[in-house]
Amino acid sequence: MATLRDEKPMATLMIQGTTSDAGKSTLVTGLGRILKRRGVAVAPFKPQNMALNSAVTADGGEIGRAQALQAIACGVPATTDMNPVLLKPTTDQGAQIIIHGKAITNMQAQAYHDYKRTAFAAVIASFDRLTAAYECVLVEGAGSPAEINLRQNDIANMGFAEAVDCPVILVADIDRGGVFAHLVGTLELLSETEQRRVVGFVINRFRGDIALLQSGLDWLEQRTGKPVLGVLPYLPEFYLDAEDGVGLEQASTDASGNKAVLNVVIPMLPRISNHTDFDPLRLHPNVNLQFIRPGGKIPPADVIILPGSKSVIADLTWLRDQGWEHEIFRHLRYGGKVIGICGGYQMLGQTIADPHGIEGPTQKADGLAILDIATTLEPEKQLKQCEGTLQLTDEPPVQVKGYEIHAGITTLPTAGKRPVKITSTQRAQHPEDIAESEDGLISKDNQVFGTYLHGIFDQPDALQAILNWCGLQPETRVDINTLREQSIDRLADSMEQHLDMGKILQMLGMSKSCLRPLPSSRAKKPSPKGWG
Template sequence: MPQAIALMVQGTTSDAGKSTLVAGLARLLARRGVRVAPFKPQNMALNSAVTVDGGEIGRAQALQALAAGLAPHTDFNPVLLKPSTDIGAQVIIHGKVAANLSARDYHAYKPTAMAAVMASWDRLTTAYECVLVEGAGSPAEINLRDRDIANMGFAEAADVPVILVADIDRGGVFAHLVGTLELLSPSEQARVKGFVINRFRGDIGLLQSGLDWLEARTGRPVLGVLPYLHGLFLDAEDALADARAEKGETRLRVVAPVYPRISNHTDLDALRLHPQVDFRWVGPGQAMPPADLIVLPGSKSVQADLAWLRAQGWDAAIRRHLRYGGKVVGICGGFQMLGATLSDPLGLEGGATTVAGLGLLDMDTVLEAEKCLENARGTLLLPGGAEVSGYEIHMGVSRGPALDCPALRFADGRADGALSVDGQILGTYLHGLFDAPAALPSLLAWAGAGDLATVDLAARREADLDRLADVIERHLDLSTLFPAAWGAAGG
């Protein structure tokens, strides 16, 4: 069987557009009938997804799989790091928790991680015609070069060509590209086949002299200049998306705290995008504005983020909000915070301690070694019984009288979450709670706003993937990158 075509997209910085470019290329190739798969050797992110083979990968790779017409698989992201502190992370290998390591200990662990990366690579290059590889951060991090598995270390080991993408909207694009190239070794430099400039807005004619200089200075072509795409909605890898988009008249005010270790904040995308919902993230030091609904999202370090919440005065603010008739939703870690106690006897997220929760639901949560990873669908136990679908990713097990009144029931008969007796608090372990078109209006009606517009998050995602692919097809030199698909025969 012939070896798969491979291309690696590396960036001069984090958030330069690597994930987006890979997703767009995957959609383009799939539309051309090419069997294409995404691949990110090592990802560091707190937004994740459950795979078809029962593991966990970065959410960006799940999106790229969707773009390629594939179900997410652990081989698409064999190493996932989920930071639990500033110097430590949970290490996930082939979808399962392998260890909790400090940054220094993980450096020593990298040969083991690299073996997992190459095993996945071998399987993908056998099964697919093309593999699109995404780097992480920047390849020019000199301190991380030794034992690198995320960027040029992988590219060298797998013998993969590289293109560099840089974000011109941030400024300094020529310095980023030239500086990154200069900091690579000669063999690494030889892998760089060209540059892509991302998020350009303005007159391309005014940029041309810079492009000519860049090509003359480096001897490498600018393969394309991609325009800034306003209003593009794609699942974020980690960074919080801007929630303050211009909207018309809004009917419901929703706020959510930005904990230090917030995870799977894409759960709130449907609220952020709803034209009649005024959604706001509230960061450190910011007062909580008036709201109809407070959503406590997931957390990778629930005890630590609960302490942060208290330090910000959110515990008192939530109680005041409830006294005035407001509603509260807790998802996964946010659900756990609503209980009486949080126990971590194995020290999975820090010290082996038990702390008091917010005391708003009569339940206790214990973190256990086995992580629950499951795609799920079911029915909301609210008026109308709307269907919900999503996924579970958690190590906590909650028990107590509050669970006798569940928030939803899964298709397999299991009850999940809790709905308070007064009907003001809803908690669940289901990520993606708001995503289903039928579930969103049901939940918004429960929160106090009925007869709202329907938002179909999946349809919006598909439309924006196609929009992205169309723009890439117009502005990128695809015949150079993929001559078999876009050469003379490809049209």
Template sequence: MNTQTLMVQGTTSDAGKSLLVTALCRWLARQNVRVAPFKPQNMALNSAVSADGGEIGRAQAIQAFACGLAPHTDMNPVLLKPNTDSSAQVIIHGHAIGNMNARSYHDYKTIALKAVLESHTRLAANYDKIIVEGAGSPAEINLRANDIANMGFAEAIDCPVILVADIDRGGVFAHLIGTLALLSDSEQARIKGFVINRFRGDIALLKPGLDWLEQHTGKPVLGVLPYLQGLHLEAEDALPATYNPDLNPTEALMHIIVPALPRISNHTDFDPLRLHPQVNLKFIGPGETIPPADLIILPGSKSVCADLDWLCQQGWETAIRRHLRYGGKLMGICGGFQMLGKQIHDPNGLEGKTGGRTGFSFFDMVTRLAPDKLLRNVQGTLALNDAAMTGYEIHAGITTYDSSYEPAAYFDNKSDGAISQDGLILGTYLHGLFESTAACNALLSWAGLDGNIQSLDYHAIRETTMNRLADSINQHLDVNQLYQLLNLNKVSAE
């Protein structure tokens, strides 16, 4: 069996696969093991630009950081970005090859598997260990044929698997036993142990169930990870359900609202704001009342025209215009920036129906969607206070607008975005701006946060999270069994 690679699969989506892979990556990296993350196939609208100029799932970029590595397209060779309920943009080795409906992609998987195995082979040649994240559940029997995301991949390279389940959801033993029962004999044999995630309470009360599970399956429980209060790990796709637990919204000095677009992309842009000690950020979903705010941010979108229709149907255009009349600030990021212009043209139907749509017309600008995406990481300064910033671009739009607007940012002898003449509206193609402390402070000051702004070091929070996860491996999992699974001696004391 291939002990260079260890795969983590889950009984359900959000069972803890991303968390456990991130934890194992940092745990091994702290012991000087050359380790890399890998996810054969990811379906997500949160993506990152890799060091080699491609696009991968943001979760794999974070896992790369946990390994002390720059993200690379080989870490996520197949990325699916849904643009409707039944179709998605297919990205292979970091670059879009087109849109496919579910049935077409199902047939395409045999070709996609070749890309997956090529990437795994390259990683295996450069790293000692590879920690792989599955997708969804291996027990989705309707998707078993041509599977490349879970057991299909594990069988192809012959690697061991850990199965993780979330006890906070309830029914954890049914999830584990049911998943195991739906696997073939060879797949069942591949599972070398269980991890139970997000437990809170007295572990002694859980022990009879753990003992029964081991006796019933003949497989060990490798450990029980506790519910880690206050843990921040970027969501792979779904909008986060919790906000800053230490902040009373009524005491916040800055109120920010973001429409929860049906195809919202890179909502991780807002994680630093969710964690900020002076900011109350809220996503506003369908049918919810649009509350007063200091700042409205239109986020990125995978289907800009369709999401713009949704905004208008939900009453956002009226709310935004009223907000601006009273001096509120408005910001658009990527697709949200495109919405601020006069026209969005999609002649090739890249994001849905061919055609286009009229925008809000806050800026004198027109966007035309083109097949080739612009993918790049940048660093430079904001026009606001010349604040240092880093960010990244992922968009297919080519935007032209009046050169009299002050740009929002400068980098590499180029400029990005625009600021309205009255200073109330700012648009940018750059994701990740709030991760830069100086840029975050400058944007909050522009939005009206007066007095002393408390700086938030988002990267330090991320590092603390990763180390906390690695610590939980030492404290709550059977590390000796992990060493055996990975064919490692106890490498070095952490």
């Protein structure tokens, strides 16, 4: 590929936000797809992420799910260098520390604050490898750069930008309200050198008549001396994998407007992990999926799903305190189905032992004793990408693909139906190990199914097979992978239309003349009057 930067230094652009969930991940995702379309070898990067949603990478490690999504947008394999520091909260004041995809220890917040100097070396090492491999790196900040209490030893926002000397775009979510206060206030709380590093603003999720916003945009540019690079419209019915927070607007209806025919409920565990497993169910027109908040009433359901958990024993205790154990057994007596994924699978067993104190002081707990399995938590985390087949009924097996992230080693009885046959694995500890194996268990009465496999609902045939096992025979097929690609393209199309890409390319040291032309089907359409 011809050079795009006339032998200039590597192109790096960082996206920071005025708040969490301002649109940083979204902006990096969309820009990644825009540059990919133009023939740029581009990669995402987030120095430090705090999230319980994670993914297994091509090189057998663990990173935040947002960076895995951004890698898809950029058209490149996800690697651990794209998120060198991942923090997975275990309590309100502690987290598991993952460096270069491997869990190294648990730390309290104050101890990690001191450890950040060490973590920063891992960040720079990963960044250097990406800059050597790609023409452009799009960097995502974390939270807000204006958190005064976190500025010392910062490695996630301006501390990183200053160290590598890259420009910063500041994004704010107007849907929250107070967008001008967010932008101006954030800028005012930065140092003079950091303020100069901010090269422009993006306003996200705007609804309504842009003409009514124009006077505010003019004031913002005059007040700060920095350009507004675009106002991105709110995109209804838009899907991208969530970085961490659980969306609670879950109920769906079928195409005729009738209530969904399969009711699924999931307890929102305090340390719920990888809740994006259930996006294919949430988006299915014949499924009504509800996450139940702490203290919330547990509604009647056809299916109860116990999700993954970062702290299985503590979350099992919470589950009991909330009354779920009684409701699960009542649900089973009335013929309902139960599914356990990863930590939820462990909860369905006889016992969960933690002899090494990996999750906390409790060393052993009784499970729900629904499945005849027992789990012991071990220091070495299991990280695998898996492919194989799923067979829940007498129907022929279907293809399934997913990944495992868990500390538990689960022993099973000699008898019992193992529904998942793994034919290909990619493991962090032993990448050469591709031996066939089995996963999961179905109860003798065929009402309970447990598995370690995250992403088991993502393949359309597997999703259909699971819904059939639950008693639903839907005509509609949901393909989450196709929907994800369509959503990324829709986002990129919107950003092409509403961002000043000429200025953004200049920030990257690129010019339109040196980029591959867009396909005619993706050519930029004229902007509606007033959007610019």
